Amino acid sequence: MSYEIAMSKRMTHAERRAQLIDVGRRVFARHGFESTSVEEIARAAKVSKPIVYEHFGGKEGLYAIIVDREMNALYERVAASIAEGTARARFEQAVLAFLSYVDDVPDGFSVLTRDAPMTMRGRGMPSVISDLGARVQDIFTEQFKASGYDPKVAPIYAHALIGMVTLVGQWWGNEPKRKFKKEVVASHVAAIGWMGLRHLPTDPERVR
Amino acid sequence: MSYEIAMSKRMTHAERRAQLIDVGRRVFARHGFESTSVEEIARAAKVSKPIVYEHFGGKEGLYAIIVDREMNALYERVAASIAEGTARARFEQAVLAFLSYVDDVPDGFSVLTRDAPMTMRGRGMPSVISDLGARVQDIFTEQFKASGYDPKVAPIYAHALIGMVTLVGQWWGNEPKRKFKKEVVASHVAAIGWMGLRHLPTDPERVR
DNA sequence: ACCGTAAGTTACTTATGAGTAAGTTACCTA
């Protein structure tokens, strides 16, 4: 005999760790934090449960690492995308970079938009993506001051834009038949966002 | 003797049912679907577990009713808000109605924005709020056709606007110190959304 | 070819939670 049945080889510490992070991302993306068991991750990696504990201490440890990596990955992409171009071009490039992340790493994006465990949420915010709002806020505060708007209201616009691109990303990313190319979606989202900002009244509260 | 210790009275079927829906909403809002136990809801209602099963069949049954009620409540508010006024005013009224819901029924809003159980999600969308996108989509398709834009891209804008107001709502709703009144937030969100739509190029894809 | 160690497994313990069967108590009504 015998046919070689697909046999999971031993791996080095580093290899196994990398694989578990990858597999964990996929499983967390599918079922969410609460509904995934360490068992399931181990099974998907063709390994037994204690291996996961050895590498990450537990479910939360693995989850925390995955979220951290994905947040950075997303942030890096967006930051890199706005390196050059006109303000208008950079805005659209940022949106496109966001959607490219959704497209390239759907599991990562899914993890970022799903409920996070209680120990990882600062008062009320269920998912982790809203932290981007805080990061974007800083950029906006600068721009607002420079453009003669009240910097106090910058957080409103920061969250509005993040929310916009996030929900569009979720919707588009889960379209069964991809009706639009990401460039098309990005151009429309960028259009409404950019035009909204450009034509903003100096004091929207007085317009009513 | 004796001091009357606060004693939970018996209730009629209808009373108990209403109370459980109310209590359930609060508990689901705090911990999310997966992390709340029927036990905890029962305890919070000062009742034993089988009562919950008698009324709703189980955790999902109760959850489904709560989500349905809240979706309708939110939709009704927004629909009522756009009964009259100029297009611009109705737009802002809709945003304000949304934020009023966030303010008045924070637990309901929280339930709508948290992870829903697998049995209640159509392919990928973790929360339920994105269904609003589909509902808004229909309105937008009409408006787009009437205004000379391509109705095919209406869903992009529908989801963009829902995402905008949703994340702003989450952020604002969880601000520990309420820095802005809802009318102020609504005016800014309405401003960026409205201006974005009004000054939309006929074909954003060619602008780049 | 041996053997130390890194990689991995089996087999638990403990805890928690969904769901149910069977019995108990308060209330209203004739």
Place this chain on the structure above:
DNA sequence: TAGGTAACTTACTCATAAGTAACTTACGGT
């Protein structure tokens, strides 16, 4: 005031999942 019934409780069963202790196996260096 008896007793029927709606409201409610106790006390389980069964399943699943977090985390761990103790053991086993493959492999690379001498």
